[in-house]
Amino acid sequence: MPTGKKDFDAIVVGSGPNGLAAAIAMQQQHLSVLLIEGKETIGGGLRTQELTLPGFIHDVCSAIHPLALASPFFKSLPLHDHGLEYIFPPIPAAHPFEDGTEAVLLPGLDKTAKLLGQDQDAYKQLLALLVGSWPKIANDILAPLHLPAHPYLMAQFGWKALSSATSMSKRFITPEAKALWAGMAAHALQPLSNIATSAIALVLLITAHTGGWPLAKGGSQSIAHALASYFVSLGGKIQTNFYVHSMEQLPSAHAILFDITPRQLLQIAGHSLSSLYKWQLNHYRYGMGVYKIDWALAEPIPFIAPH
Amino acid sequence: MEEIVEAEKSTAAGAHPQQPFVILAQPGLFDPSRAPSGKHTAWAYCHVPNGSTVDMTTRIENQVERFAPGFKERILGRHVMNTVDMEKYNPNYIGGDINGGIIDIRQLFTRPALRWSPYKTSAKGIYLCSSSTPPGGGVHGMCGYHAAKRAMKDVFGINARLPSPK
Numbered sequence A: 001m002p003t004g005k006k007d008f009d010a011i012v013v014g015s016g017p018n019g020l021a022a023a024i025a026m027q028q029q030h031l032s033v034l035l036i037e038g039k040e041t042i043g044g045g046l047r048t049q050e051l052t053l054p055g056f057i058h059d060v061c062s063a064i065h066p067l068a069l070a071s072p073f074f075k076s077l078p079l080h081d082h083g084l085e086y087i088f089p090p091i092p093a094a095h096p097f098e099d100g101t102e103a104v105l106l107p108g109l110d111k112t113a114k115l116l117g118q119d120q121d122a123y124k125q126l127l128a129l130l131v132g133s134w135p136k137i138a139n140d141i142l143a144p145l146h147l148p149a150h151p152y153l154m155a156q157f158g159w160k161a162l163s164s165a166t167s168m169s170k171r172f173i174t175p176e177a178k179a180l181w182a183g184m185a186a187h188a189l190q191p192l193s194n195i196a197t198s199a200i201a202l203v204l205l206i207t208a209h210t211g212g213w214p215l216a217k218g219g220s221q222s223i224a225h226a227l228a229s230y231f232v233s234l235g236g237k238i239q240t241n242f243y244v245h246s247m248e249q250l251p252s253a254h255a256i257l258f259d260i261t262p263r264q265l266l267q268i269a270g271h272s273l274s275s276l277y278k279w280q281l282n283h284y285r286y287g288m289g290v291y292k293i294d295w296a297l298a299e300p301i302p303f304i305a306p307h
Numbered sequence B: 001m002e003e004i005v006e007a008e009k010s011t012a013a014g015a016h017p018q019q020p021f022v023i024l025a026q027p028g029l030f031d032p033s034r035a036p037s038g039k040h041t042a043w044a045y046c047h048v049p050n051g052s053t054v055d056m057t058t059r060i061e062n063q064v065e066r067f068a069p070g071f072k073e074r075i076l077g078r079h080v081m082n083t084v085d086m087e088k089y090n091p092n093y094i095g096g097d098i099n100g101g102i103i104d105i106r107q108l109f110t111r112p113a114l115r116w117s118p119y120k121t122s123a124k125g126i127y128l129c130s131s132s133t134p135p136g137g138g139v140h141g142m143c144g145y146h147a148a149k150r151a152m153k154d155v156f157g158i159n160a161r162l163p164s165p166k
């Protein structure tokens, strides 16, 4: 334990899922933690709001939660007791074609494979081993680079994950399988010929075939609320409406964790960082952006394809 | 597949495709609490170049209409966010990038910089715990968990381990 009186053992700036997780992990060890959020409400990418018309609530950012469900840390928390309920749509994803046909991702690996006709075996070959061993390798995949607990299985994931999505798709012949694969890989927010786009696609497909792709009942905000409620029940403190511009604004603490990106860290704490580290952060690269629409609808969307 | 690859390639190169790859969902189909009885909600997004302010509404709605004729007549209200709105809404979405930085071979494991621990900054007691650190974007909290683990070990001499699932 460090010596010297401070206001808190640790401060976390930013209440997205990562800020909440960091705050909980430290409060669980009986450290005193203050979680600070610049906006009026907590949650970061987990907020749900009436964006369009009264009575219509929309997830402003994240909406589908295979990763929250698969997260080894979130899994270890009593979030259900703090109000979180997941809803599992029967069909995780579908990709329509103009002629009214579609490629469908079902919860079952075999069932999905069967719909892919000629690519049935290729699809199973790509995923069967990884789906079967997901509980063992999830901890290693959702972690920084380190020595994995299951090196053989990790190598299986690794060589598949590190190829580009375009080269991986050469395994498939049918437009359905190709579309399903490319649709998943597009979540990586970069050209599909880039290396490692496959990692995202693999994780999304594996999670679809293991836990599922749930929504949070009442919107993604329910995840933030459950995390915050658990954090507070452990004795953690939360302060919203506190936008941090510089280190001087913060109460004193032994450790400060920032749930922000490198460019913001440079603005807030630049003067305390070494010039090499600053140089590294300055060269950190950001990717494509998104353009998002939320709709209030009188009726469901009338897709020609059945799903 | 070709359409998706083309759309993503040209977007990364700074263009706005006429037929963008659209990711769409209708949460109201499975969670009735999202809209007044009988009504529905849906969202869709497409990728655009970092910092773009081009209005993609018509292009996205045309794409949906292509696969679901009659869609546009059912719209009661809409709310749009371009990359500038995204960043204003959440300062972490720099230029509208929702993953906290590119995830490619170089940045997949070295986020945000090549160091012994990606969470530790060069300043004592200051850590990064956002999706700009491994394992990257998405709602899983594992960046935060691993950063906290690192900080607790360095600063407080605590070796935290994952508790068994509840």
Ligand SMILES: Cc1cc2nc3c(=O)[nH]c(=O)nc-3n(C[C@H](O)[C@H](O)[C@H](O)COP(=O)(O)OP(=O)(O)OC[C@H]3O[C@@H](n4cnc5c(N)ncnc54)[C@H](O)[C@@H]3O)c2cc1C
Binding pocket: A013, A014, A015, A016, A017, A018, A019, A020, A036, A037, A038, A039, A042, A043, A044, A045, A046, A060, A061, A062, A063, A064, A065, A066, A067, A068, A242, A243, A244, A245, A259, A260, A264, A290, A292, B045, B090, B091, B092, B093, B098, B099, B100, B129, B130, B131, B132, B136, B137, B138, B139, B140, B143
């Ligand atoms: C449109 C969209 C759709 C998405 N869909 C999904 C999905 O379906 N599934 C999925 O898993 N992920 C999805 N994501 C990604 C996911 O939301 C993010 O990866 C995740 O929220 C990152 O969590 P984080 O804790 O690192 O940061 P954030 O959630 O971004 O939280 C950062 C917090 O820090 C606060 N903050 C920043 N700077 C300061 C400051 N100086 N002072 C005080 N507070 C500050 C911000 O206000 C914010 O609350 C989506 C994102 C977007 C935008």
